[in-house]
Amino acid sequence: xxxxxxxxxxxxxxxxxxxxxxxxxxxxxxxxxxxxxxxxxxxxxxxxxxxxxxxxxxxxxxxxxxxxxxxxxxxxxxxxxxxxxxxxxxxxxxxxxxxxxxxxxxxxxxxxxxxxxxxxxxxxxxxxxxxxxxxxxxx
Amino acid sequence: xxxxxxxxxxxxxxxxxxxxxxxxxxxxxxxxxxxxxxxxxxxxxxxxxxxxxxxxxxxxxxxxxxxxxxxxxxxxxxxxxxxxxxxxxxxxxxxxxxxxxxxxxxxxxxxxxxxxxxxxxxxxxxxxxxxxxxxxxxxxxx
Numbered sequence: 001x002x003x004x005x006x007x008x009x010x011x012x013x014x015x016x017x018x019x020x021x022x023x024x025x026x027x028x029x030x031x032x033x034x035x036x037x038x039x040x041x042x043x044x045x046x047x048x049x050x051x052x053x054x055x056x057x058x059x060x061x062x063x064x065x066x067x068x069x070x071x072x073x074x075x076x077x078x079x080x081x082x083x084x085x086x087x088x089x090x091x092x093x094x095x096x097x098x099x100x101x102x103x104x105x106x107x108x109x110x111x112x113x114x115x116x117x118x119x120x121x122x123x124x125x126x127x128x129x130x131x132x133x134x135x136x137x138x139x
Numbered sequence: 140x141x142x143x144x145x146x147x148x149x150x151x152x153x154x155x156x157x158x159x160x161x162x163x164x165x166x167x168x169x170x171x172x173x174x175x176x177x178x179x180x181x182x183x184x185x186x187x188x189x190x191x192x193x194x195x196x197x198x199x200x201x202x203x204x205x206x207x208x209x210x211x212x213x214x215x216x217x218x219x220x221x222x223x224x225x226x227x228x229x230x231x232x233x234x235x236x237x238x239x240x241x242x243x244x245x246x247x248x249x250x251x252x253x254x255x256x257x258x259x260x261x262x263x264x265x266x267x268x269x270x271x272x273x274x275x276x277x278x279x280x281x
Binding site for chain 2: 036037044102
């Protein structure tokens, strides 16, 4: 089989083209997507645990304290500091501990997506939220 | 052996670009559906917890307090509707619906569904997957 002279080095060029054009961007995109998904799951889990801790607390003062403590614990399990997020606890009724009332815990984080190291960082607002009805036995 | 190979790099580039776009689209769509499914699990959980408070007081007066508190099916449906309305849950999903609220022997099972968010859904045409999630709860006396 005769190999044309003018195709010398094509394989290495095409390999470089594949790596640069396809694999490197895909690696960064996969990393960015998985980071966002991971932080979203962490926030959902923290909101869920916080809302549950809130509604089963015996008093409203203890409820806020326990909910924030649980949220911080769950977030730290995922390697997120509680200072990196903004968590809010809202109630559909005032006071919160009323039968039929719904408590919503929302955790927001301005997440920095690591794209190409620190060159092209992008900020994404990731939100995790959970609503739980107040337990009738506590109201 | 081809004599004229001009244009092969262009073809390779186009082919790779299409493959890369397809992979990215698939990854983003699957991640999005997965996250939404997880959020819907939380909603189903909240619905089940709300429905588990629908105590059938009539049954308690008739039979006394049992270990598993009897639940009222209609009241459970109402509690689920109240929960979804009060918690602002509907605004987080597209076309969120309660498929069923079923009370059986003191246990309530709630099934909810919503349309999956697809950032690149336009590539699928009119197909839009429905995500379904279910949760059960039971109210124990004492």
